[in-house]
Structures are given as C-alpha cells and as structure tokens.
Amino acid sequence: MSDHDLDIQTAPTGTAAANRLVAEAGRRRTFAVISHPDAGKSTLTEALVLHARVITQAGAIHGKAGRRATVSDWMEMEQARGISITSTALQFPYLSPDGQDCVINLLDTPGHADFSEDTYRVLSAVDCAVMLIDAAKGLEPQTLKLFQVCKHRGLPILTVINKWDRPGRHALELLDEIQERIGLKPTPLTWPVGIAGDFKGVLDRRTGNFIRFTRTAGGATAAPEEHIAPDRAHDAAGIDWDNAVEECELIAADDGDHDQELFLQGVTTPVLFTSAALNFGVNQLLDNLVRLAPAPSGQADVNGDVRPVDSPFSAFVFKVQAGMDSAHRDRIAYARVCSGTFERGDVLTHAATGKPFVTKYAQSVFGQQRSTLDNAWPGDVIGLANAAALRPGDTLFRDIPVQFPPIPSFSPEHFSVARGTDPSKHKQFRKGIEQLEQEGVVQVLRSNRRGDQAPVLAAVGPLQFEVTSHRMATEFNAPISLEGLPYTVARAVDPDDAEFVEKQVSMEVLTRTDGVMLALFTTKWRLQGFQEDNPSVKLRPLVAAGDD
Numbered sequence: 001m002s003d004h005d006l007d008i009q010t011a012p013t014g015t016a017a018a019n020r021l022v023a024e025a026g027r028r029r030t031f032a033v034i035s036h037p038d039a040g041k042s043t044l045t046e047a048l049v050l051h052a053r054v055i056t057q058a059g060a061i062h063g064k065a066g067r068r069a070t071v072s073d074w075m076e077m078e079q080a081r082g083i084s085i086t087s088t089a090l091q092f093p094y095l096s097p098d099g100q101d102c103v104i105n106l107l108d109t110p111g112h113a114d115f116s117e118d119t120y121r122v123l124s125a126v127d128c129a130v131m132l133i134d135a136a137k138g139l140e141p142q143t144l145k146l147f148q149v150c151k152h153r154g155l156p157i158l159t160v161i162n163k164w165d166r167p168g169r170h171a172l173e174l175l176d177e178i179q180e181r182i183g184l185k186p187t188p189l190t191w192p193v194g195i196a197g198d199f200k201g202v203l204d205r206r207t208g209n210f211i212r213f214t215r216t217a218g219g220a221t222a223a224p225e226e227h228i229a230p231d232r233a234h235d236a237a238g239i240d241w242d243n244a245v246e247e248c249e250l251i252a253a254d255d256g257d258h259d260q261e262l263f264l265q266g267v268t269t270p271v272l273f274t275s276a277a278l279n280f281g282v283n284q285l286l287d288n289l290v291r292l293a294p295a296p297s298g299q300a301d302v303n304g305d306v307r308p309v310d311s312p313f314s315a316f317v318f319k320v321q322a323g324m325d326s327a328h329r330d331r332i333a334y335a336r337v338c339s340g341t342f343e344r345g346d347v348l349t350h351a352a353t354g355k356p357f358v359t360k361y362a363q364s365v366f367g368q369q370r371s372t373l374d375n376a377w378p379g380d381v382i383g384l385a386n387a388a389a390l391r392p393g394d395t396l397f398r399d400i401p402v403q404f405p406p407i408p409s410f411s412p413e414h415f416s417v418a419r420g421t422d423p424s425k426h427k428q429f430r431k432g433i434e435q436l437e438q439e440g441v442v443q444v445l446r447s448n449r450r451g452d453q454a455p456v457l458a459a460v461g462p463l464q465f466e467v468t469s470h471r472m473a474t475e476f477n478a479p480i481s482l483e484g485l486p487y488t489v490a491r492a493v494d495p496d497d498a499e500f501v502e503k504q505v506s507m508e509v510l511t512r513t514d515g516v517m518l519a520l521f522t523t524k525w526r527l528q529g530f531q532e533d534n535p536s537v538k539l540r541p542l543v544a545a546g547d548d
Contacts, residue, residue, distance in 0.1 A: 018310055021341055021377065025309045026295045028379030030105040030336070031158075032122050034150070035132035036140035040162045044132060044276035044285075045090065045108040051222055051282045052094045052104065089334055089381045091364055096290045104289075105381045117410045117440060117460060118319070121392050123149050124407055125318040125336035127379065128293040130285070131159045131269070135168030135196045138177050147182050156294065157184065157269045160285060165275035168196030172247060175256075175271065184269040187258045190284050191248050192273040194240045199275055201225075201237070202284065203244045205257075209233075210241060213280040223279040264294060296379035299338035302403045309378040312399035313340030313348065317390050318407065320439045322475070331435070332363070333387035335396060338404070342376035351395035351403045361385035392440050409512070411542035412443055412458035415485040415520065416465055419454055425478040426453065432476030437513060442468050445510035445518060456485065456510055458518075487520035489527050491539040501537065504530065518542075 035041040090106045107126060109119040123129065129150045133139060150157055161174055175186040190202035193210060201212040210233035214224045233241045251257075262268040270292060274281035298306040299316065307314055319334040344362040349355070363383040364373040376382045384390065393407035420429035433455060437444040442465070443458040450456065459465055465482055473479040486506070493501055493509060494517075501519045502509040507530070508520045519539060521527040531539065 017341075021310055024341075024377035025379060027102050028105060028296055028377060029102055029128070029289055029293045030107075030126050030296065030379045030381070031128040031130055031289065031293055032107040032109050032119075032126045033130045033132060034109055034119065034123070034143070034146040036134070036137070036142040039132045039134045039137075039140075039143075040276045041132050042108055044130075044160065044162060044274070044282070045088075045106060047274075047276045047279050047282040048104075048106060048286055049090060049092060050279065051286055052092050089383070091381060094286065094290065096287050098287070098291065100290050102290050103377075103380070105379060107381070119146065120149055120410070121318045121407050121440065123153055123155065125316060125334075125381070126155065127296060128289075129155045129157050130289070131157050133159060133161050133174070133178075135161050135163045135174070135273075136166060138169060138174055139181050144182065151266065154266060156264050156266055158263075158285075158289065158292065159184075159186065159269045159271045161271065161273050162276050164192050164196050164199045164273050165278050165280065166197055170195075171273070172250070175251075178269065178271075185256070185262070185267060186271045187256050187263070187268045188248075188251055188271040188273075189258060189288055190272045190281065191244050191251075193237050193244045198240075199273075199278075199280055200240055202273055202281055203233075203241075203248060204284065205248060210236060211284070212236060213278070215278055221279070222282075225283065258292075260292065263292065296338075299404060302405050307339050307402050309339050311339040311402075312397070313342055313346065314338045314395065314397040314402050314404075315342070315348075315382070316404045317384075317387075317392060317394040317396070319392055320387065320390060322435060322439060331385070331387055331439075333384040333390040333394075335382050335384060335390075337376050337378050337380045337382060339378055340398065342380070342382060344372070344374045346398060348396040348398050349401070350389060351397060351401065352391075353389070355389070357384075357387075357389065357396060359384060391438055408543040409443060409514075410460050412460060412490055413488055414459045414462050414465070415445075415487045416457050416459075416482040417450070417454050417485060418457050418468075418480050418482055421479045421481050428476045428478035429453075429472075429480070432472045432478050435476075436468055436471060441471070443512055445512055447508075447510045450510075457482070458490070458512075485520075486522045489521040489524050490518045490542060491521070491527065492542060493517050493519040493540075494538045497537045500534075 033041050033045055088108045090108065092104050094102050094104050096102065107122045109122050131143065131147065133143065159178065171192055178184060178186045188205060190204055192199060193203055194200040201210055204211055208230045210228040212226045212228060216223055228236050258270055259268060263270060270288065272281060272285050272288065274285060276282065296309050298308045300306050315335040315337050317333050317335045320331060322331040344359055346359050348357045348359060350357045362373045363385055364371050373382055395402060395404045418433065420426060430452065433444060436442060445456040445458050446452065457465060457468060469480055469482065498509045498517050501507060506522045506526060509517055510520065511517050
C-alpha cells in the first residue's frame with residue numbers, strides 16, 4: 001500500500017475523531033455556584049439536579065422532618081451543621097427545551113470564608129460562575145471576595161437572586177447594589193411577578209411570557225410551571241403583572257438588556273430570580289446556563305499560552321479528597337480535563353515528577369456516589385482513585401508536555417499546635433496529618449524545636465481546625481488536641497534572614513512542607529514595627545483570601 005493510499009484510508013478516521021472531540025467539548029458546561037453562607041447554595045445545587053431529572057426528590061437541608069441531606073453535602077459534619085465544608089462535583093446530562101443536548105459539570109463550593117482555599121481551587125477549574133444572592137441581605141462580605149476571585153480569573157458571572165418567596169428588598173434596589181458595589185451591569189433575564197415574600201412567578205424577558213409557579217409539598221419535587229402569553233397575564237396575576245411589565249420597561253430604557261459579548265467579557269451579569277427551596281425559577285436558570293455559559297475553550301499554561309481543546313490530553317488537578325467511602329480508605333483526585341480525549345487506562349505523565357500515572361481507576365463523580373468512567377472530554381471533571389502522588393495544582397498530560405499554573409496557598413491567620421492524645425497511635429497521627437495536608441485541609445508547619453510530634457497547623461479560618469480534629473478521630477483513629485498559638489500574621493522569609501527573625505521576641509519561624517519558610521507575628525502592628533526596625537530583612541506577603 002502506498003503512502004498516498006494510507007493517507008486516504010486514515011484521514012477520515014482522524015478527522016472524525018477530531019470533529020467529535022470539538023463537538024463533545026461544545027456540549028460541556030462547567031460552572032461553580034458561589035455565595036455567602038446560608039444564601040441557599042446547596043439547596044440551589046440540589047434543585048438544579050432535580051430539574052435535570054437526575055434525582056426524583058430534593059433533599060435540601062431545612063430542618064424539616066422527612067427531607068434528606070443534599071447529594072452535594074455528604075460529609076457527616078456538613079449534614080449536622082447544615083453548611084458546605086468541602087466542594088463537590090456533580091456531573092449529569094441535560095436536554096434543554098431548545099433541543100441542546102448538554103453535559104453539566106456542576107461544582108458546589110463552600111460558602112464559609114474559613115474554606116476560601118477550597119473555593120479558590122474550584123474556581124480555577126470552571127468556565128463560569130453562578131453568584132447566589134439572598135434577596136433580603138443582598139451582597140455580603142464573602143460574596144464580594146468571591147466576586148474578586150472570579151474577576152481575577154476572567155470568569156463570566158451569572159447572578160441569581162434567591163429566596164424570593166421570603167420578605168426581602170426591592171428588586172430594583174438589589175440591581176443598583178450589584179452595579180454600585182461590584183461594577184457589573186445587571187441585565188435581568190427574568191423578573192419577579194410579586195414582591196419578595198409573595199412570589200407568583202417570573203416574566204421571561206426573552207419571550208414576554210408570564211411563567212406561573214405552583215408550590216409542591218415541602219418543595220421536594222419540581223414545581224409545575226404554566227407559561228401564559230402576555231395578553232392573558234394580567235388576568236392571571238393582576239397588578240403584580242402590570243408592575244413587572246413597568247419595571248422591565250425601565251430596565252430596557254437603562255440599557256439593561258442582555259448582550260452575550262459583554263457578559264463573556266465580564267462587563268455585565270445576567271440576573272434571574274428564584275426560590276430554590278420551592279424549586280421556583282430553577283428551570284429558567286438551567287436553560288439559560290446551557291444557552292449562555294461558555295463551552296470549554298482551552299486553558300492557559302504557566303507561560304500564558306493557551307492549550308487548545310483539540311490538543312493532546314491534558315488535565316489540571318484542583319482538589320484531592322479522602323474519606324468519601326468509609327469502607328475503602330482511598331483518595332480521589334478531582335481533575336478538570338483541559339484538552340484532548342480521556343480514555344480509562346491511559347498512561348499519562350505527571351508533570352511535577354515526570355513519572356507515568358496510570359488511570360485504571362477513573363471514575364465519574366456525583367457527590368459521594370461514584371461510577372466507572374470510560375471516556376471524558378474537555379470541561380469534564382474526572383475522579384482519579386488511589387491518586388497518592390497527586391496534589392492540588394498538579395498537571396497531567398499525554399504526548400505534548402504542558403504545565404498549568406499552580407494553585408497558591410492562602411496566607412493563614414490561625415495557628416495551633418497539634419498533638420496526638422494517644423501515644424500508641426503515633427503512626428496513625430503522622431499519616432493523618434500528612435494526608436490532610438496533601439488534600440489542602442490545613443497547612444502544616446514544622447521546626448526542629450517543635451519536632452514531628454507537635455506540628456503547627458495553619459488555617460485561614462478556625463473551622464478548618466474542627467474539620468481536621470473530626471477527621472483525625474473518625475478516619476484515622478488518632479484523636480488530637482489543639483493548642484492555640486498567639487500568631488495572626490504570616491510572611492514568607494528568606495532562609496538567610498530566618499535565624500535572625502527566629503531570635504526576636506513574640507515571633508517564630510516555621511517551614512511549610514513546600515519548603516517556604518514563614519515568619520509568624522502576633523499582630524500586624526508587631527510586623528509593622530519589625531519591618532521599620534529591620535528594613536534589610538526580606539519579608540514577602542502571601543496570597544490572602546479574597547485577593548484579586
């Protein structure tokens with residue numbers, strides 16, 4: 001067979017594979033839901049999955065008898081506290097009313113500021129963010145910090161004003177606050193019919209129809225919807241419809257109509273109104289995410305060059321999680337596929353070490369549930385089991401080398417000495433501390449003076465210590481005691497200056513596992529005074545939660 005004949009025979013196959021890769025990438029929508037604590041984020045996540053018909057009954061945490069825990073909040077502490085402690089990946093198919101056959105990769109993030117690092121890691125792996133705002137509280141401090149992270153990463157933001165079934169602020173007032181405080185121009189896609197606390201439905205600004213919702217018992221099932229033409233909407237909703245129409249006219253006169261390019265550029269934010277607890281407005285959110293959110297378009301490497309989605313396979317590890325299955329002490333690395341096609345069993349290269357990584361145990365993740373995964377495409381989140389060598393920020397690739405930017409560690413503000421309470425459990429103690437550090441649950445600092453049996457745990461917030469104590473006791477059978485230290489500020493210090501800093505009063509130098517030496521100060525005023533007295537000592541600030 002001639003070379004020409006071989007080209008004719010193989011070209012269609014290669015072309016078909018390339019075309020399928022691009023088509024599959026185009027089907028993906030990968031986004032995170034972010035919010036201040038208690039804005040209804042996990043409830044909204046559950047409602048989205050319910051409306052995609054992946055589950056038949058929502059299990060939002062409302063303290064109501066008979067309602068189950070959400071699929072995204074599966075940890076015992078999350079269910080007990082009613083807050084998200086760790087991020088969760090949920091992948092499911094969705095066929096939109098417009099006929100778009102999509103695959104949704106939805107990442108539910110912790111809203112609490114103490115878990116900012118986990119949320120930051122997730123935002124490095126998505127193409128879009130849904131910012132959830134409480135209708136009564138508006139923009140809250142943690143929401144503002146998360147917005148800054150999204151802005152820094154260039155993520156387009158779709159805003160959802162939630163809890164419209166409860167008393168709250170006026171819709172126009174909330175739009176003004178969004179524009180004034182974060183600089184995004186709100187462009188509502190839906191508008192509430194009925195004031196906050198009396199949610200009858202929404203005006204769909206694209207069609208002009210009134211979408212009327214009907215409550216279901218406890219909000220556990222999808223709320224029935226009735227689409228009513230504009231000429232009949234007044235008869236159905238009376239003055240509430242008239243007010244909604246008038247307010248939408250004001251929005252249009254103020255250039256408040258959606259512009260896709262401005263949305264993707266981060267100039268505007270589409271806005272929708274929902275009650276996730278009642279499943280009102282959730283269909284509209286899901287449909288607009290499919291219609292407006294960008295598909296994967298490649299990932300920038302450490303040099304700023306974008307690796308196109310049709311390049312050979314590459315993936316970015318953004319999270320490592322253990323303890324998902326009490327019967328098996330395995331560890332799952334969550335990786336975002338950036339380019340190429342993934343096939344289970346592929347032998348990839350771990351960019352950090354240059355060593356091969358075999359993907360025999362690849363899994364599709366749906367909260368705590370896992371199933372064997374054979375293929376994945378750009379935008380997908382895959383779970384790699386028994387991934388002891390992988391850390392958040394690692395890159396995996398095939399054929400053509402690539403290195404994606406690492407994930408920075410945040411500047412800790414809380415410090416405690418950890419000690420095992422049972423001397424016979426010293427092996428479990430060391431193993432547990434090492435694993436929780438590798439997952440990014442806490443940072444671990446050491447020094448010759450303190451020794452390996454008394455490492456210093458460093459955290460953004462004190463709840464990280466509670467998670468660490470709980471997991472050490474329940475997963476590793478190695479209970480610990482924590483002794484708080486008086487430090488509140490950390491700076492990276494050069495090794496040449498470390499000995500001098502260590503000799504100062506009310507200061508200490510400890511080494512992080514990545515080799516960075518940290519100088520700890522009791523207060524920012526102590527730091528300021530030290531810098532004024534010792535200008536030649538080089539101290540470098542670390543990334544703070546919420547920095548842009």
